[in-house]
Amino acid sequence: MWNVRVRLSSSTLLSALALVGSALGCGDSDPIDADCDEAIPITPDIDARVDFPVRWERRGDLTYGEPVVLAIPPGLAGLAFALEDPNAMAGFRVALDGDLVVDVVDEFGEGPWFHYEDRLAVLQFPMDEASGPPRGCVAIEPVLFGASGADEGTLHVMTQSGLGTQITIAPILVADTFIDDTTLRAALGEAVRVYQDAGAPGLVLDEPTTIDWPSAFVDDTTSELDQLRASVVLADERTIPVLIVQDFLEPGTFGLAAGVPGPNGVLGTSWSGVVLSVDTHLSADGTTIEAALLGETLAHELGHQLGLFHTTEAEGGEHDPLADTPECPASRDTDGDGELSVPECLEEGGRNVMFWTAEDGIRQRELSPTQVAILAASPVAR
Ligand SMILES: [Zn+2]
Structure with missing residues (x-):
């Protein structure tokens, strides 16, 4: 009867993929307010998770976290961020040396991440041949689509030094x-x-x-x-x-x-x-x-x-x-x-x-x- 041979991932994945190409931003995104001189160094020789507190600030319909600015060394094999809010859908804006590379607000759903707001925000490097971990000043700005139930959240940063x-x-x-x-x-x-x-x-x-x-x-x-x-x-x-x-x-x-x-x-x-x-x-x-x-x-x-x-x-x-x-x-x-x-x-x-x-x-x-x-x-x- 239910010979459905589908192996679903999250139910939102398909709808997100359907948006690709139809709703890309126009390139007028606000820059992330981050000071690279204050970047927190990530050491290359640890495979660990570091948790950063994120203070929330409401701006219009959205809630922004104060950007976490990291100094990423060369040679990392993998890098990932995760954040969950109990009340609101979440996503990220990410800038490398000041240039936005991921923007869940104005350029959501672009490959290779196909990143859009979701129950749990995750970004991983790499997602394809060209998106290996960045090096240099990486600013991560968490965004909530609505109000958080808390004053503070937690940004998880995971690193992988070698394959x-x-x-x-x-x-x-x-x-x-x-x-x-x-x-x-x-x-x-x-x-x-x-x-x-x-x-x-x-x-x-x-x-x-x-x-x-x-x-x-x-x-x-x-x-x-x-x-x-x-x-x-x-x-x-x-x-x-x-x-x-x-x-x-x-x-x-x-x-x-x-x-x-x-x-x-x-x-x-x-x-x-x-x-x-x-x-x-x-x-x-x-x-x-x-x-x-x-x-x-x-x-x-x-x-x-x-x-x-x-x-x-x-x-x-x-x-x-x-x-x-x-x-x-x-x-x-x-x-x-x-x-x-x-x-x-x-x-x-x-x-x-x-x-x-x-x-x-x-x-x-x-x-x-x-x-x-x-x-x-x-x-x-x-
Ligand atoms: Zn699948």
Whole structure:
């Protein structure tokens, strides 16, 4: 009945991509009021998170944080910012040596970040071949679209000095979600093999645990999923939670990443972690879980959470910002149903981990060198 082969990321992603090209700013943005002589030095030899307090100031409909000005050394592999406000949608304006490079107010949605205001603001460098961590004076100005409930917020800054070779994930069964241990380990093992075979950082698995929650069936259309992700507590902030639910209340979704990317390196936020449905991976007989497919879904959602977009979106008009991933054009929609299927795109990214949808019997285990490089530059890779 619900043979929907969609692997969604955040529900807002598609609408944000649709805005690209239609609502770009006119270039008259206000500069960020930042003094580079006062920049806070970030040392190149630490892989750490630094939290900066942000004082809010209301200006019209928006609320601005006093800019955090950093002196970034050369040679960083990765750099990311994250900020969440309990009341308002958030985003960033970023200037390099005085020039705006990201502007959520006047030039939202531009690649390679496709940054727009959202429940949780995240910016990551790199997002493609050309957006590696800047060096020099970097001014970060947080913006809230509305009023904050607090006088102060927290800007998280994560750095990565070199390319990482391992990413740790923590499988967490939600409430009484049932999946037999053999199948769970087979699925996790498949995700490990996908990353390994593609030359991506190795996935290191924590032992599966269980989290208390009212139900194994979770509503992804309300704030329940945000609350679930925010409730996860792990000893290591650089571990990515993988929440496993029996299903979403509205069935048909394989899994969800929180953002592209998520706030990796920060736990306890509404976007900390990915979520997988067990029951969506049942085979046609309704009893067998397709472990390999579940593993591929995990590989896919982790890809989003770490900064990878779909190589090709459903209708073929939008593609990721990477030069070396295959793009499947809309003209390949040979059956004319308005959507590109895996068989229609076999030679043009249908086998890529980050293709927008899956297909029975066709494995999706490919990642391009740039996709691998972005995974390795994540602040949580080590
Ligand atoms: Zn996806």
